[in-house]
Amino acid sequence: MVRFFSALGAPLIAFVQYLGELVLLAADTFRSVFTHKLRWKLFLNQVVEIGLLSQLVVIITGAFTGAVFSAQTFFQFNKLGMGSAVGAVVSVSLCRELAPVLTALMVAGRVGAAMSAEIGTMKVTEQIDALRALAVYPVDYLVVPRVLAMMVSMPLLVAECIAVGIAAGYLVAIFMLDINGTYYMANMVRWTRSRDIIMGLSKAFCFGILIVFISCQKGLATREGAVGVGRATTEAVVNASLAVLICNFFLTMMFNIIYPAGYQ
Amino acid sequence: MIEAPPSPKTSPGSPLVSDNSSPMIAVRSLQKKIGQQEILRGVDLQIRSGETLAIIGRSGGGKSVLLKHMVGLMEPDSGEIWIQGQNIIGLKERQLGAIRKKVGILFQGGALFDSMTVEDNIAFPLREAGERDRKALRSKVSEMLEVMEMEGQEDKMPESLSGGMKKRVGLARAIIRRPSCVLYDEPTAGLDPVVADSINRLIRRLQQRFGMTSVVVTHDMKSAFDVADRIAYLHEGRIYFNGTANQLQQSSDPLIQDFLLGRSNGGGA
Numbered sequence: 001m002v003r004f005f006s007a008l009g010a011p012l013i014a015f016v017q018y019l020g021e022l023v024l025l026a027a028d029t030f031r032s033v034f035t036h037k038l039r040w041k042l043f044l045n046q047v048v049e050i051g052l053l054s055q056l057v058v059i060i061t062g063a064f065t066g067a068v069f070s071a072q073t074f075f076q077f078n079k080l081g082m083g084s085a086v087g088a089v090v091s092v093s094l095c096r097e098l099a100p101v102l103t104a105l106m107v108a109g110r111v112g113a114a115m116s117a118e119i120g121t122m123k124v125t126e127q128i129d130a131l132r133a134l135a136v137y138p139v140d141y142l143v144v145p146r147v148l149a150m151m152v153s154m155p156l157l158v159a160e161c162i163a164v165g166i167a168a169g170y171l172v173a174i175f176m177l178d179i180n181g182t183y184y185m186a187n188m189v190r191w192t193r194s195r196d197i198i199m200g201l202s203k204a205f206c207f208g209i210l211i212v213f214i215s216c217q218k219g220l221a222t223r224e225g226a227v228g229v230g231r232a233t234t235e236a237v238v239n240a241s242l243a244v245l246i247c248n249f250f251l252t253m254m255f256n257i258i259y260p261a262g263y264q
Numbered sequence: 265m266i267e268a269p270p271s272p273k274t275s276p277g278s279p280l281v282s283d284n285s286s287p288m289i290a291v292r293s294l295q296k297k298i299g300q301q302e303i304l305r306g307v308d309l310q311i312r313s314g315e316t317l318a319i320i321g322r323s324g325g326g327k328s329v330l331l332k333h334m335v336g337l338m339e340p341d342s343g344e345i346w347i348q349g350q351n352i353i354g355l356k357e358r359q360l361g362a363i364r365k366k367v368g369i370l371f372q373g374g375a376l377f378d379s380m381t382v383e384d385n386i387a388f389p390l391r392e393a394g395e396r397d398r399k400a401l402r403s404k405v406s407e408m409l410e411v412m413e414m415e416g417q418e419d420k421m422p423e424s425l426s427g428g429m430k431k432r433v434g435l436a437r438a439i440i441r442r443p444s445c446v447l448y449d450e451p452t453a454g455l456d457p458v459v460a461d462s463i464n465r466l467i468r469r470l471q472q473r474f475g476m477t478s479v480v481v482t483h484d485m486k487s488a489f490d491v492a493d494r495i496a497y498l499h500e501g502r503i504y505f506n507g508t509a510n511q512l513q514q515s516s517d518p519l520i521q522d523f524l525l526g527r528s529n530g531g532g533a
Contacts, residue, residue, distance in 0.1 A: 030351070088489075121378075122377075125375065126371045126372075126373065129371065129375065130371060130377070130434075132337060132357070133337060133364055133368070133369045133371075134364065134389050134437070135361040135362075135389075137357060168438075
């Protein structure tokens with residue numbers, strides 16, 4: 001029994017310590033945002049890195065998710081004679097779940113990995129020590145611009161993913177599945193509420209924060225040379241992806257309290 | 265610790281240098297353990313303003329660890345480090361900023377920011393200090409590159425520089441804000457003898473031109489003899505010898521003789 005608890009204890013302590021490090025990094029970052037000058041050039045560079053250079057990934061993700069979801073929904077709904085409801089289902093699903101989650105997973109893979117690898121390499125090559133030695137606080141220089149850029153970029157990327165997904169779903173429905181376009185649009189507009197969009201964009205904001213802190217923390221905690229950088233990058237992507245999926249469930253339940261199901 | 269003139273080991277807390285001039289850096293009873301290994305076991309050392317001190321010792325003996333403590337990059341388990349009369353132990357990272365403006369450090373591999381050009385690397389401390397005038401920045405960078413004998417290399421990326429050039433750029437970046445003291449971590453390691461000699465001359469020249477206090481960590485005896493006013497030998501986590509190059513060479517202590525002659529087995533065979 002003692003052995004069981006001691007075997008359980010070490011990973012548990014490591015996990016709690018990891019969570020603590022994440023919280024401390026977040027606290028340090030937000031303190032810095034309000035008390036220190038923002039490096040605008042670095043911030044804009046990160047907006048380009050996170051937002052602009054993720055365009056292709058997000059557009060393809062949104063387009064094919066919308067297209068396949070439209071087709072699958074039609075195949076099932078058509079049996080019930082509800083083919084024209086496809087637009088509403090695609091739109092609400094994209095806004096509430098699909099676009100935020102899939103975009104977050106793509107961003108975790110593309111941007112989160114790059115962040116942890118870049119910061120991790122800086123750590124093992126003493127560049128972060130060099131920053132500190134030059135009286136530059138690494139959180140101010142490396143983390144703050146990335147966090148703010150992610151906060152700005154992520155909701156925009158998700159909005160784009162929703163729009164592209166809806167457009168792709170519409171094209172598939174009209175040109176491949178022969179659904180009446182007018183009914184499709186009418187149902188979509190009728191059943192998609194502003195709260196669905198608020199929910200999606202709020203989730204995007206939360207996921208962006210999770211991804212950026214997990215990635216930066218992994219980068220800053222990197223040790224043991226090239227192997228360490230590889231490990232940090234993998235762990236950053238895996239942890240960020242899992243955090244997004246787990247957090248998504250709790251956010252959905254929380255939003256269900258704010259906007260109860262059936263509420264019009 | 266062996267003092268100059270050679271004397272028996274001193275007890276902790278005893279005076280470290282014979283004169284009373286105020287030290288630039290004072291290290292007192294510094295101890296550091298990494299994992300299970302005791303790296304520093306009570307280092308006592310003073311570095312006077314304007315002098316060049318070489319810290320020699322075997323690889324893995326804690327020289328670089330000691331150097332990093334002097335600029336607050338590592339926290340000791342116990343002991344004190346005083347920089348110009350201020351104890352830096354216990355200061356928070358942001359509070360160390362003011363100290364780090366007084367003490368520059370050249371890292372072993374240069375630690376250049378690999379996403380920036382040579383010019384941006386050297387200008388980095390000035391930009392961070394708020395200098396925005398491009399002309400002024402460029403002129404200061406050119407001046408530093410001239411001191412480093414690297415004129416015209418402004419637009420190169422670090423990956424296209426040789427080891428010696430990286431160290432020069434790292435040094436230019438460390439001293440562009442004219443710190444009172446520069447710490448050198450193995451400045452000649454991995455360099456051919458000619459380039460190593462040019463780095464040694466550079467350290468000497470900087471000391472003469474700007475009057476900077478220098479601490480050079482090295483296991484290259486030629487470098488230590490070339491640049492140092494005083495040499496400290498770090499052995500098993502303590503300062504074992506502290507004196508001039510002549511006194512070191514004349515020491516009959518077997519450990520020092522082994523180190524100077526590069527004997528691996530305590531003078532045997």
